[in-house]
Structure formats: structure tokens, C-alpha cells
Amino acid sequence: MSRQSPDQFASEPPAVPTPGHEPLLLVINRFDDEFGEYHRFLPEGGFRLAYLTTADALDPLDREGAVTTVVVPDLRVETLLPKAREIAGLYGPVAGVVGLSEFDLEVAAHLREELEVPGWGTSYVRRFRDKTVMKEWVGAAGVRVPRFLRLAAGTTPEQILQDIPLPLILKPKDGAASRGVQLIRTERELVTALEGIAEESATQGYEVEEYVDGPIYHVDGIRIQGQYHCVTVSQYLNTCLDFVHGAPLGSALLDPGPLRDDLAGFAIDCLDALELWTGPFHLEVIADSAGKPVFLEVGLRPGGAGVPFLHRDLYGIDLYCEAFRSTIGLKPLSAEHVLPAEAGSGGWLVFPEPQPQPAQVVSCVSLVDAVPEVYGESLPAVGHVFDGSGGYDHAGGRFLLRGADQAAVNAAIAEAIACYRVDVEPAEAASILDAEPVSL
Numbered sequence: 001m002s003r004q005s006p007d008q009f010a011s012e013p014p015a016v017p018t019p020g021h022e023p024l025l026l027v028i029n030r031f032d033d034e035f036g037e038y039h040r041f042l043p044e045g046g047f048r049l050a051y052l053t054t055a056d057a058l059d060p061l062d063r064e065g066a067v068t069t070v071v072v073p074d075l076r077v078e079t080l081l082p083k084a085r086e087i088a089g090l091y092g093p094v095a096g097v098v099g100l101s102e103f104d105l106e107v108a109a110h111l112r113e114e115l116e117v118p119g120w121g122t123s124y125v126r127r128f129r130d131k132t133v134m135k136e137w138v139g140a141a142g143v144r145v146p147r148f149l150r151l152a153a154g155t156t157p158e159q160i161l162q163d164i165p166l167p168l169i170l171k172p173k174d175g176a177a178s179r180g181v182q183l184i185r186t187e188r189e190l191v192t193a194l195e196g197i198a199e200e201s202a203t204q205g206y207e208v209e210e211y212v213d214g215p216i217y218h219v220d221g222i223r224i225q226g227q228y229h230c231v232t233v234s235q236y237l238n239t240c241l242d243f244v245h246g247a248p249l250g251s252a253l254l255d256p257g258p259l260r261d262d263l264a265g266f267a268i269d270c271l272d273a274l275e276l277w278t279g280p281f282h283l284e285v286i287a288d289s290a291g292k293p294v295f296l297e298v299g300l301r302p303g304g305a306g307v308p309f310l311h312r313d314l315y316g317i318d319l320y321c322e323a324f325r326s327t328i329g330l331k332p333l334s335a336e337h338v339l340p341a342e343a344g345s346g347g348w349l350v351f352p353e354p355q356p357q358p359a360q361v362v363s364c365v366s367l368v369d370a371v372p373e374v375y376g377e378s379l380p381a382v383g384h385v386f387d388g389s390g391g392y393d394h395a396g397g398r399f400l401l402r403g404a405d406q407a408a409v410n411a412a413i414a415e416a417i418a419c420y421r422v423d424v425e426p427a428e429a430a431s432i433l434d435a436e437p438v439s440l
Helices: 077-091 102-115 122-129 131-140 157-163 187-196 240-244 258-273 307-315 319-327 406-419
Strands: 024-029 048-053 068-071 094-099 148-150 168-172 182-184 206-210 216-224 227-237 249-253 279-287 293-299 345-351 359-364 374-378 397-403 422-426
Touching: 024 077, 024 102, 048 077, 068 077, 077 094, 077 102, 094 102, 094 319, 102 122, 122 131, 131 148, 131 206, 131 258, 131 293, 148 157, 157 187, 168 187, 182 187, 216 258, 216 307, 216 319, 227 258, 227 307, 227 345, 227 406, 240 249, 249 406, 258 279, 258 293, 279 319, 307 319, 307 345, 307 374, 307 397, 345 406, 397 406
Parallel strands: 024 048, 024 094, 048 068
Antiparallel strands: 148 206, 168 182, 168 206, 216 227, 216 279, 227 249, 249 345, 279 293, 345 397, 359 422, 374 397
């Protein structure tokens, strides 16, 4: 495993570009909310923006200020590469390629290589997309990771159980938000699960890994040249896998203290092992029965659900802005924020889409007045139809909380779970109605 220099960018953009010839940034966009307002991330100007976007993500884009906005049917590399070459030929050369979504990281890396643009390449990004590769890199540095095994087309239950005892976790190697993840408790469940992915595993790829039972934490922030620019540590309430199976998911920021500091330090070891010197990260850690941290996985992007909103509201840090800027080698806009000593906590809570589906919203309950710690919410509009595709973004309800400490936030989350209700009725709509604007 070769080491990579902290300086990922060959050169800085011109300090005083010729008007109309500012460096061109190519942006891959799938966000239909404020995360797609990329023009806000460059208040000093100095760049031209060109967008490759899906039609349902047009609204937040500053199309008038862009050199071009190209609407595409999908964001696969096969679709985007010809369009990217056309843009480069008409307006280029391209100085940088940005794709902030988990699902656009590899495509952006491919475009950089094809267009010979500086930045993260495909082999580097793979460390953060392939869960077996990331654990190899982290484990090679002496950091504890779960035991794991790549699945091949002919992998048998007996081969798996020789290395990894039950219970165990089966998951796609490049998945996100626990999609396709299964907790396997018996050999019969393992046989059934392997039969279910027999054809899929040859193309998508799966792994099995040791099940570690304990509290799960997430560490979020931005690194600049090997140092934290900002970092927070939070503890999950329930798990992402629980959310997939119908339970609400939330987290609360840890109070100042040894646990928070130890987990932030553990994250440094993981990020150093992966050579993430500059860029965003969302890293998940589990504590084993002895309280020792075990690396789970990391994303080369900001955390989802309420994570970016909480950082914005509590600390004045726009994680998507800083992720965008660090991707192209620009200095942060926000002030440094690393594990403050002052008291005060916050958290978020997301409810899954109601079952069974399709289900149409009849009514829902606001929690802003019912739970004092809730300061922001995004509720599904009456008439909205849930079809199972909402995830964290278009969920059954999303809430942001502030509290005096972690215990207060945890208590408020429990109260919110007890109070919240969304009433639905069976629906046969073929399309989803627009939800109310996000008010987080």
C-alpha cells in the first residue's frame, strides 16, 4: 500500500484569472435541497460552474450563473463522460470535478482521470466505497476492525463460519444507509441469505463481517492537511439497520470528556491509515464489551440525516460547503471548531416511512411546541405518498434538538418518539407528491 502526499492538488487556481476565463469546475448534482446551492460555497468568486444534474434536482442550482447546466437521465459514468468531454471542449479546460454524494464519489473520480484533472482518483476513492478495502487499510495500520471476508460466487456457509462465528453481518461492499444489510443469527439464515444474493453477489459484491455488540458512535468533520478543521462525536440511538426495519433513528452529541476525546483520537488513527489528509468524513465506531473502539466504516463525505443541519445551527459550519471547498483544494470558509469544552448538546431524530406502502399522509403532529428541545422539523405534507424510496431525506418526519447536555437530548428524543404520530391511509398513487419545504 503506497503512501499518498497530503497535497492532492497539482497547483492552485490562478489568483487573478482573466474575466470570463476563470477555472471551470464540473459539478455532479443529485441534491434537490440546499446542498445543491453550490454557488454559495464560492462567495469570493473566481470560478465558473458547469452542472451535470438529474431533472428532479434542478431547483437549487444557480443556472443563470452557470456556464451550462446539462440535464441527464442518470448519473452513471457512461452517461456523464461524453457530456463532460463536451463541456470541457466548449468551456474548458476543467480545473476540478466535484461529486459530494456517496453515490457520485466514484463517478467523479473516473471523470477526473478521463479529463486529467487533479484530485482524488478511483483507487483512492475505492478505499472509502469498498468496505473490505477500507478495513484492509485500517487494519494494516494496527487499528482494530471487525473480522471480515469477501464473498465470491462459490463461497459456502462452511467457509464463512470457519473464519467468522455467528452472529455475523452480511452487507454490500459499496452500500450506504444499511441498504441490503442483514444480521445473520443462525446457519439456516446464512444459507437462505446466500441463496438470495447468489446472482447479485457476482456483480455488486458482498462481504460478511464479525458482529460486534455495543453502542455505536459517529465522528463527523473536515480535515485540512492532516489536522481537524472541525470534528464532533455523537452516539446513535438505535442503528441504521434498525431504521431499515422500521425503527426511528437518532443521535446525540457527546458531552465533553474522555470518551469523546478518545473516539476523536481513534478516528484520527483511522483517517491517517486511509490517508485522508484533506476532505470530509463520516466515520462510524462501535465499542465492544470491554469498551474498546472498533472501526466500522467511513464515508468520504458529510454525514446524512440531521448531521449537516446540526453542524450549521450549533456551530456555524456548513459541512457541504467545506466538503466542496476541500475537494478542490480551497481553504475553509468557517472558523475552526474542534471538540469545544463548553457544555451544551444537540441531536437529531428521523422516523422511517410508514408501513405498509404505498401510504398517503392524512395528518401528522408537530413537535416544536410539544417537546421544548425540538427547534426544527420537516414534516411530510398531507397528501404525500410514501413508496419506500424516501430514506433519510424524505422520511416520515425529521427533527432537530438542542439541550443542556447529552442526557437532556436523549430524554427529549425519547419523548419525541413517544409523542410523534403520522397518520396514513392506503394509496395507489403511481407518483410521489412534493413534500413541504424542509424547515430544519
